[in-house]
Amino acid sequence: MVSAPSLPPISGLxxxxxxxxxxxxxxxxxxxxxLAAAGAQVRVIDALVPEHGGDRRxxxxxxxxxxxxxxxxxxxxxxxxADSDVIFNVAGQVxxxxxxxxxxxxxxLNTRSHVAFLETVRRVRPAARVVxxxxxxxxxxxxxxxxxxxxxxxxxxxxxIDKLACExxxxxxxxxxxxxxxxxxxxxxxxxxxxxxxxDLGVLPxxxxxxxxxxxxxxxxxxxxxxxxxxxxxxxxxAVAAALTDDAIGEVVNIGNTVSWTLREIAEAIVVTTSxxxxxxxxxxxxxxxxxxxxxxxxxxxxxxxLLGWQxxxxxxxxxxxxxxxYGEHPWYLSSI
Amino acid sequence: MVSAPSLPPISGLxxxxxxxxxxxxxxxxxxxxxLAAAGAQVRVIDALVPEHGGDRRxxxxxxxxxxxxxxxxxxxxxxxxADSDVIFNVAGQVxxxxxxxxxxxxxxLNTRSHVAFLETVRRVRPAARVVxxxxxxxxxxxxxxxxxxxxxxxxxxxxxIDKLACExxxxxxxxxxxxxxxxxxxxxxxxxxxxxxxxDLGVLPxxxxxxxxxxxxxxxxxxxxxxxxxxxxxxxxxAVAAALTDDAIGEVVNIGNTVSWTLREIAEAIVVTTSxxxxxxxxxxxxxxxxxxxxxxxxxxxxxxxLLGWQxxxxxxxxxxxxxxxYGEHPWYLSSI
Numbered sequence: 001m002v003s004a005p006s007l008p009p010i011s012g013l014x015x016x017x018x019x020x021x022x023x024x025x026x027x028x029x030x031x032x033x034x035l036a037a038a039g040a041q042v043r044v045i046d047a048l049v050p051e052h053g054g055d056r057r058x059x060x061x062x063x064x065x066x067x068x069x070x071x072x073x074x075x076x077x078x079x080x081x082a083d084s085d086v087i088f089n090v091a092g093q094v095x096x097x098x099x100x101x102x103x104x105x106x107x108x109l110n111t112r113s114h115v116a117f118l119e120t121v122r123r124v125r126p127a128a129r130v131v132x133x134x135x136x137x138x139x140x141x142x143x144x145x146x147x148x149x150x151x152x153x154x155x156x157x158x159x160x161i162d163k164l165a166c167e168x169x170x171x172x173x174x175x176x177x178x179x180x181x182x183x184x185x186x187x188x189x190x191x192x193x194x195x196x197x198x199x200d201l202g203v204l205p206x207x208x209x210x211x212x213x214x215x216x217x218x219x220x221x222x223x224x225x226x227x228x229x230x231x232x233x234x235x236x237x238x239a240v241a242a243a244l245t246d247d248a249i250g251e252v253v254n255i256g257n258t259v260s261w262t263l264r265e266i267a268e269a270i271v272v273t274t275s276x277x278x279x280x281x282x283x284x285x286x287x288x289x290x291x292x293x294x295x296x297x298x299x300x301x302x303x304x305x306x307l308l309g310w311q312x313x314x315x316x317x318x319x320x321x322x323x324x325x326x327y328g329e330h331p332w333y334l335s336s337i
Numbered sequence: 338m339v340s341a342p343s344l345p346p347i348s349g350l351x352x353x354x355x356x357x358x359x360x361x362x363x364x365x366x367x368x369x370x371x372l373a374a375a376g377a378q379v380r381v382i383d384a385l386v387p388e389h390g391g392d393r394r395x396x397x398x399x400x401x402x403x404x405x406x407x408x409x410x411x412x413x414x415x416x417x418x419a420d421s422d423v424i425f426n427v428a429g430q431v432x433x434x435x436x437x438x439x440x441x442x443x444x445x446l447n448t449r450s451h452v453a454f455l456e457t458v459r460r461v462r463p464a465a466r467v468v469x470x471x472x473x474x475x476x477x478x479x480x481x482x483x484x485x486x487x488x489x490x491x492x493x494x495x496x497x498i499d500k501l502a503c504e505x506x507x508x509x510x511x512x513x514x515x516x517x518x519x520x521x522x523x524x525x526x527x528x529x530x531x532x533x534x535x536x537d538l539g540v541l542p543x544x545x546x547x548x549x550x551x552x553x554x555x556x557x558x559x560x561x562x563x564x565x566x567x568x569x570x571x572x573x574x575x576a577v578a579a580a581l582t583d584d585a586i587g588e589v590v591n592i593g594n595t596v597s598w599t600l601r602e603i604a605e606a607i608v609v610t611t612s613x614x615x616x617x618x619x620x621x622x623x624x625x626x627x628x629x630x631x632x633x634x635x636x637x638x639x640x641x642x643x644l645l646g647w648q649x650x651x652x653x654x655x656x657x658x659x660x661x662x663x664y665g666e667h668p669w670y671l672s673s674i
Binding site: 176 | 493
């Protein structure tokens with residue numbers, strides 16, 4: 001069994017039936033580990049889309065976990081959802097660049113399939129709590145920092161438009177059809193069980209891979225953009241807290257960190273942690289990435305503290321140490337394609 | 338040839354190639370008449386979706402108009418768009434209730450097909466001006482009146498979410514791919530060439546049909562909700578002005594009226610105009626409509642005045658007279674199903 005470092009037991013979800021869509025992916029599989037450890041009966045729905053980060057090995061050996069290989073829009077998921085208590089809806093495409101080169105595919109994965117899924121939930125299990133993991137990308141380039149939930153939305157790429165529509169559908173189905181959704185807008189997340197070998201699943205896994213391989217981490221521009229990275233165990237805690245808090249029904253909640261670092265500082269933290277000989281050269285922005293870049297970002301997470309009683313607990317130094325230790329114990333993450 | 342009352346010649350578009358998607362429908366066909374009268378070469382793209390208001394008779398006998406029966410997402414539209422100067426993208430589903438009962442269909446018609454269309458335009462004719470007709474429905478229930486373009490968006494139904502995503506895709510393709518879009522958010526529109534016989538294409542055509550048939554117009558609740566209705570010729574003028582104004586590229590512009598009326602007042606105006614014996618009883622709100630109702634609405638159209646030099650010119654009394662006269666001359670609109 002793959003170890004699940006630092007995930008606390010979640011007593012409130014023991015003996016419940018939890019569905020995790022995208023449960024073979026990065027955040028989803030960390031949730032699955034935590035829920036299984038808490039004694040929940042877990043059903044994973046994952047389409048194992050080849051370009052994405054899902055892998056059956058992420059949940060291999062876990063007891064009480066059933067995996068259904070299906071897209072969330074498929075009719076077959078109705079049975080898995082029918083007696084569920086909580087649905088963690090984590091499935092989706094995260095690549096911003098892929099959303100720009102194949103916008104219809106992103107619309108399918110991040111919006112249309114979710115509408116189909118919501119129709120299924122509405123039909124077979126409207127009483128389930130639904131926690132959607134969305135993204136701070138829906139804010140686009142911030143007008144002010146830190147960004148609270150009242151900050152105007154303004155997605156700068158197809159992925160952001162589709163995720164925002166997905167959020168709106170969840171909230172609408174809450175208001176009109178009686179579903180019980182909570183939307184979490186996540187910042188950049190890092191930690192165990194992240195696919196490190198694909199280049200467009202986020203900047204952090206690429207940094208981790210390059211550091212662990214001793215390869216140069218190229219920083220676009222001057223590497224001065226700020227990000228409020230979050231260790232995945234903190235995200236898991238937030239998602240569980242949301243599921244257990246009726247006050248969060250119908251709400252949008254930022255899940256980020258209380259501090260931010262420049263991408264250069266983040267890269268340096270990874271290099272120090274991994275004792276890597278990696279260098280950090282700068283390179284001009286590629287045009288296709290620069291035009292959808294959002295500049296500095298820092299969440300305001302006071303709503304999460306107020307509604308969910310949640311705050312991040314893992315410092316970036318500690319989180320990166322755990323991350324490096326995990327990949328040291330599970331080297332296949334570094335060799336997969 | 339069907340007469341086109343009150344549409345001024347549009348000298349700026351003579352000898353241009355104009356594409357009108359949804360050009361067999363209500364607003365689209367009125368645009369086609371105006372463009373043809375101005376000497377433009379017009380290509381209509383219309384899927385003639387059975388539930389919608391499109392009808393070939395709306396443009397019958399017009400010279401210089403070619404009709405392509407296709408969905409805008411179809412590959413076949415590339416040829417029609419390839420040498421176009423202006424694209425009026427009017428195609429879409431307008432029924433709010435249908436969007437709630439078949440959300441996947443609305444997403445297809447109001448979002449996915451538009452992304453496919455934008456990909457086509459991007460590929461074959463990125464230099465064309467694109468004018469998208471959207472809806473004030475994207476604002477949802479107003480927080481304040483009148484509603485300007487800085488008012489927060491908050492769609493209250495599937496149709497509004499899909500139209501808002503459609504807007505965002507148009508603007509994104511402007512920013513990232515160099516397209517030249519303008520988004521018009523239309524209020525309730527009435528006038529000639531509207532399908533009167535379907536119940537879910539808007540409250541105004543239903544009122545007109547019932548008055549012309551001498552049947553009771555049932556007002557939901559007390560009929561006190563306010564709407565800033567607009568005569569279709571004014572909308573045509575606004576769309577043409579947008580196409581001719583580079584200052585409007587990348588902009589969202591409200592197209593509504595400077596005054597509003599209660600639905601009861603609007604019904605009374607129709608009854609007086611048509612010398613109808615229609616009664617105006619009230620009836621409780623149907624639940625499925627009440628939960629997506631937006632209350633009073635009044636646009637702020639100062640941005641349209643500033644950017645487009647546009648303002649409405651047709652008083653509701655005059656507009657309703659013209660509307661009644663048109664349907665008197667073209668009785669098939671009242672007998673179609």
